[in-house]
Amino acid sequence: MIGDESKTIRDGAVAAWRIPGRNFMPIVAQAAGVRIDVPYNQLTDHEKEMVLHGEQKHYAIDIPSKNGRVFHMDNALYENAYNAVEDSMSTTKSEIALKRLNRFYRFFTCPMCHGTRMNPNRLSQLIDGLNIAQASQLPIGKLPAFVKRIKKWLPDNMQKLANNLTTELLNQTQPLLDLGLDYLTMDRAGASLSTGELQRIQLGRTLRTQTTGVLYVLDEPSVGLHPDNVSGLIKIFHQLVDQGNSLVVVDHETSIINAADYIIEIGPGSGVNGGQVIDQGSPAQIRQSKQSLIGPFLTGKAQLITRQVSAGDVFAKGAVRLTINRRFNLKHVTADFPVNRLIAVTGFSGAGKTTLVLDGLLDAFEAQLHHRSLPTYIDQFNPGKIKHIVSVDATPVGKNARSTVATYTNIMDNLRKKFAQLPEAKQHHYTPSYFSYNNKQGACPTCGGTGEISLDIQYLPDMVETCPTCQGKRFNQAILKIKWQGMSIADVLEDDVDHAISLFQDDESILKTLQVLQQMGLGYLHLGEATPSLSGGEAQRLKLTSHMKSRQNDTLFIFDEPTVGLHPLDVHVLLKVFSQLIDQGATVLMITHDLDLMANGDYLIDMGPRGGDQGGRIVAKGRPQDLIKLPQSLTTKYLAKHFQNFDPQH
Ligand SMILES: [Zn+2]
Ligand SMILES: [Zn+2]
Missing domain, CATH: 3.40.50.300 (P-loop containing nucleotide triphosphate hydrolases)
Known part of the structure; x- marks a missing residue:
């Protein structure tokens, strides 16, 4: 109720009175005899009692407004701190307001129903040994068997009724099972x-x-x-x-x-x-x-295997070994990850892929990196020669319009230095910081360097328009006058990667980055392209550019569902990038459902057999081309079929 006891009531000590519609309550409290310009912790017990539990009564008050006028109320109703919360709770309907009010409450599991929400009397009614709360805790996948047991257990004269109910129930369940939601419990929030x-x-x-x-x-x-x-x-x-x-x-x-x-x-x-x-x-x-x-x-005429898949001993270059004793549905699971290979971790949703890789492998490495002890659910961890771990996702790069391909890589920094070296720039004392649209010296004065302005039209969503002063070039006129090979820095940023390569033949540092971008299939991007608008796959590859230039012998890259939203042709590009990382010594691990990716892996670990309590085990491991010969798990069966689709002779 009291946010900060060292504050005065006028300055907002009573948190409950900051609820909308109660901002005049300090004035009412003052009328009721509480000092509101003294820190709360210096008030008398009587005053505090008034604030917390004072009687709900009407007072005449004067509320001074900002422009000096005074607003008089004859009958302002006093709400003590508790009343303010409770009254507000009983009248509000908005989700946001409820959320704000919830902060005034502490929540406990209900002692009567123990969180089952059911009337305890109802919980004594059992069907096949389960009350309704326990039955709701069953995963959907177990429902059909439960329903069949109920039918057997019912007396003869109820069979007809039961038939109708169970048929209906099974019909409703089937689509959920078809969609692989068998692991969800029915009471899941x-x-x-x-x-x-x-x-x-x-x-x-x-x-x-x-x-x-x-x-x-x-x-x-x-x-x-x-x-x-x-x-x-x-x-x-x-x-x-x-x-x-x-x-x-x-x-x-x-x-x-x-x-x-x-x-x-x-x-x-x-x-x-x-x-x-x-x-x-x-x-x-x-x-x-x-x-x-x-x-x-x-x-199936397209090429399925687009990289050189490891032919010999996959563990020839070492392994990372991890044993999880108990974590969610994983119990005593030991996994070996071959080093300097492309590894696929597969399985149904809820099978334990994420637990194994992110909770297991990633957390173990992080603990080691920061010299902390291993998480308690990890029994054994041998990182082999891996020292670094890099987790790459497909979330957008950079949050605002100021982040571009050039700023995300080192290209922008090098460009700014290059322009500052030009005789004309030196003459004007333009340092590299002048050639940044994120600095006042460089930015267009109208748009402040974003290249666009948003028009605030009342009652309509904001409209974004190209800046009329710089025409989207982001820089001011003085900076745009400085030319290198006839181009301003804005002109260079309008160039795409493929073309820029010919421009920077003599500039080693920029050239190298451009070549990496091109190798990763990003040659069509403009240097000044805003990164938040890149697709997931483009963002993913852009994030990898800084890793592509050096040896990666001791680095493990983790990709969680890297092909989400990617065309099969994009998958080929991604595989090329993976291969390049592996050529540079890296180990690449991907959590994936994509059969093309799996087929191109050097090693596959399949979790299952299904999700939830039906999962948590390693049901297949080995080289994909070996696993499909005698597929044991559902994933490898689909993989075998996929190989056949592409290669009828297989
Ligand atoms: Zn209850
Ligand atoms: Zn502008």
Whole structure:
């Protein structure tokens, strides 16, 4: 209730009176005889009692306003600190206000129902030994068996009723099982679900409501799905269409594309190089199409293995060994990760991939790096020769419009030095900092160096427009007058990487970075391109540029689902980058559902057999080309099929 006892009430000591609509309460308290210009901890017990528990009464008060006028209230109602919170709680409806009010409460598990929310009397009712709270704690995957047991257990005269109920229940459960949500418990809080899980639950519900004539638009529904769940997803798509609905699905997953009735392929590249319809038609037509880029992946004519996969002993260069004794669903799991190889960690959602790699491997390395003791759930950790660990995700690079390809790499710094060295710059005493649009000396005065201005139009969202002074060049006129080879620094930033390489032949430091960007398939990016607008795959590769120039013998790179949102052709580029890292001595580990990536791995660790309490074990490990000969796990079975799709002779 009291935020800061050393403050006076007028300065906001009473936190409860900072709730909206109570800002005049200090004045009312003053009218009730409480001193409000004395620090709270110096008030008398009587005054404190008044603040916390004083009677709800009307007082006449004068509220001075900012412009000097006085606002008089005859009957201001006094709310003590507790009343202020409780009254506000009983009248508010907004989520944000509730969140703010929750800070005044402490939460305990309810002693009556022990958090089950159910009337304790109801909990004594058991079906097959379980009360309703215990039944709700079952994972969805266990529901069908439970339902069948109930039926057997019921008396004969209830069988007909039970039939209706159990059939209904099983029908509702099936879509969720098809979508691989078997590991979720039925009482799982909605707020704790991932976006993908939520999307799939909604899809399951859509199916149950038996809509017809609805157009559903799904954006990358395959993200984060095991190949087996993708099959389930396709099954549900067909059911929705059979019910008379239409579906538009944006996706890169080739099995989904193959299952479509009609394909619209957009490209050919990304950004300015995209935006055209390359081809459209049935899968059969697209498979025949000459211009289609995805076609070869649908027919299996594309190359599946695009890198030199390790042929001999994968552990020839050493290993990292990790034993987890107990962590979530992992119990006594020992994993060996071969050094200087491309490793795939696979398995269903909830199988324990993340626990093994991020909680296990990553935390163990971090503990070692900071000379801390290992997390208690790790029994054994032998890092081998690995000393560094780099975790690379596909989240956007840089948060604001000031971050560009040039500033993210070392290119901008070198460019600024280069321009400051020019005779004309020296004449004006322009130091390198003048050639930065993030500094006052360099920035365009109108837009402050962002190249755009946002127009604040009332009642409408802000509109962003190219800056009229610098035309998006970000620099001021004086700086733009300084030219190198006839170009201002802004002109250079408008150049793309591929072309800039010819400009900087004599500039070793810039040239090297440009070449790395080109090797990583980013040659089409402009040096001044704002990084927040890059795609996930582009961001991922940009983050790797600084690692590509040196030896990486003692570094392990971890990629969590690196192919999310990537076209199969982008996957090829990514594999090339992985190969390059490995050539430089690095070890690369990827957590993935992507069969193309798995096929190109040197070593595969499959967690499973499924998710939740059905997972947590290593169900397959070895070289992918060996594992597919006699596939034991679901993942390797799908991988074997994938190899066959690409190579009929296999
Ligand atoms: Zn309760
Ligand atoms: Zn400007």
